Amino acid sequence: MIIETKVYSCRKCQSEDLVKNGTNASGSSQYHCKACGAYGVLERKERATEEKKGLIINVYQERSSMRGIERAFGVSRRTLSAWLKEQANDLPPLEETLQPVECKKIPVLEVDELRSFVFRSKDKVWVWIAMNRETRKIVASACGDRTENACRTLWDRAPSAYKETNRFQ
Numbered sequence: 001m002i003i004e005t006k007v008y009s010c011r012k013c014q015s016e017d018l019v020k021n022g023t024n025a026s027g028s029s030q031y032h033c034k035a036c037g038a039y040g041v042l043e044r045k046e047r048a049t050e051e052k053k054g055l056i057i058n059v060y061q062e063r064s065s066m067r068g069i070e071r072a073f074g075v076s077r078r079t080l081s082a083w084l085k086e087q088a089n090d091l092p093p094l095e096e097t098l099q100p101v102e103c104k105k106i107p108v109l110e111v112d113e114l115r116s117f118v119f120r121s122k123d124k125v126w127v128w129i130a131m132n133r134e135t136r137k138i139v140a141s142a143c144g145d146r147t148e149n150a151c152r153t154l155w156d157r158a159p160s161a162y163k164e165t166n167r168f169q
Contacts, residue, residue, distance in 0.1 A: 012038045026076060048075065057083060094139070094159060108133040109162055111154065113146065128154040130162075 008031065009016050015035035022030055029042045048056070056073050060066070066077045091097075109130045116125050128150055130140040140157040144150030155163070 008042050010036060010038055011040055012036050048079075053083060056080065057087060060084065107162055109139065109158065111151075126150060130154055130158055132162075 008018055010033040013036040015033055017034040018031040021032040024030055031042050032039050056075060059069055066080055069080060070077050110133050111130050113126050113128045117123050118125055125143055126146050128142045129138055131138050139159055140154055142150055142154040
């Protein structure tokens, strides 16, 4: 019979005076170092490669749920959320991605609002959306109540090319 023994050491002080300290949310064993008081994971999981990360983000963009991706790829929702935020920060500003407004046609924004609630049905929130009628792209959004101030917030967030026409329908 072959018996393997692994000796773990603290990542901070390299001490071997460790005590098992349960598991984290992903099921990895954790430790507590008696020498320096540090807490950590005994065996770190492998980081996802850029190729796998790209594949997971593409799957999410195809409208798979975050829970489904978590089950299929073994990536936590927090990690996926961090990747999506990182990718969103690298995107160009909205005005650069919109198609240029043609002089022949006056662009028309369709404004719509929908009511939702946060935690309780008493806590109503209105989501305002401005959409280009021709391209069906959302050009601005705002959350708030159903007052003129919320509409002004939406108008302020609309790209300047649409403001010049000053035409809402």
